Amino acid sequence: MSMSSTVQSATNACPHNTVATAPSPPICGGNECVIGCNGGAGSGGGSGKSSPMVDTVHQPTILLRGSIARSIYERMQREEQLKQFDKTRWYSVDLPMIDEQNPELSGQFVQMDYDCQTRQFINQCYEKSDQYFTHLFQSIARTILCLFMSSTSVNGLLGRGSMFVFSDQQFRTLIGDYDGRRQLTTDYDCHNTRQHSNSNNGFCTARPPPPIINSQTTIGGNNNNNNDQKTERILLDIGAGDGKVTEIMAKYFDKIYTTEISSVMRKILLKKGYHTLDIDEWHEYGLEFDVIACLNVLDRCDRPMTMLEQMKSSLRPKSGLIVLALVLPFSQYVEVNNDNQGAAQVGIPTEQLPIDGHTFEEQLTSFVDNALTPNGLQVVKWTKLPYLCEGDLELTYYWLYDVVLVLKTFEED
Structure with a gap:
């Protein structure tokens, strides 16, 4: 790391x-x-x-x-x-290395930074870190509950371990017109942009929420299809967890669908008003999604290559996009095996993602060349972000390197 x-x-x-x-x-x-x-x-x-x-x-x-x-x-x-860690490293990439292997991919990189909403999440983690006895109780409860349910369900039951993948502005930068013609504005005014990791000196003031992306605004490009004028904009968030990341995306769509393997998390999503689909049959309902978000799920599912094909076939023709986040360096693991064939099968996915290399840059280009391109998916934009998680008794927060890619199908050209 x-x-x-x-x-x-x-x-x-x-x-x-x-x-x-x-x-x-x-x-x-x-x-x-x-x-x-x-x-x-x-x-x-x-x-x-x-x-x-x-x-x-x-x-x-x-x-x-x-x-x-x-x-x-x-x-x-x-x-x-x-506190002393240089947070610019969360966003830095060796572009010359990528350019040597895939020049087109290096040209699609979008530089992000430590913005105010990311800082706000870190500040909230520091505020919670002072609750020592709460963390102690949760640690003891988790040890017991994990004997009966998955870690994801335990986190949902205890209200702990919320994730942060991208801010509102970062999502809009990625999902806006990929030809760069739309002027993007943030929903947050940032005050004092100094990088204080556990200070409230840098904070965000919420503006009025922007209008929902409607039929006059094609998410993935120009809108030349007048037949779409009355079409609802639909988001699918695969593996939505407690819905905290879904909330960032949801306000730009008319209808939000989610999938989640944890029954505890599904109840949380339903309380937030999101439709939940079956994790194995979501692609069989005949729905066409404008955006499918698959955030840090591909390396935790049993059949990642099959899931890529399912997402591709479920996009709205000509305009649908996939927002895909993947932790690098890459490590596959399945918390619950879909086939339920016993403990010997747990943790071993049925399908392996064809990713080679050791560094972030090597594994990224390998993933694009070996998994995405052969399956008819083209990178529109991509960036590097920290995958953040609320902390516990051991540390205030945890983080991993994430590559976040916006994908479209080749058939759109």
């Missing part, structure tokens, strides 16, 4: 189970640390023997205090590293 070293998270706050932050060394200080110390209280000094002066009555309390103190200290170290 991006820092000097990486560790795997002890929690499933992020669905990819990876945290890009450097680990802290074991800390042992003062007389309250009795594990792994030479000469600390209860360690028998340096003699290698048990001290006869150990207070066996109060030792559990000392152990508890030492464990909590160490945990807090190590978290402080991780947090300091997180």
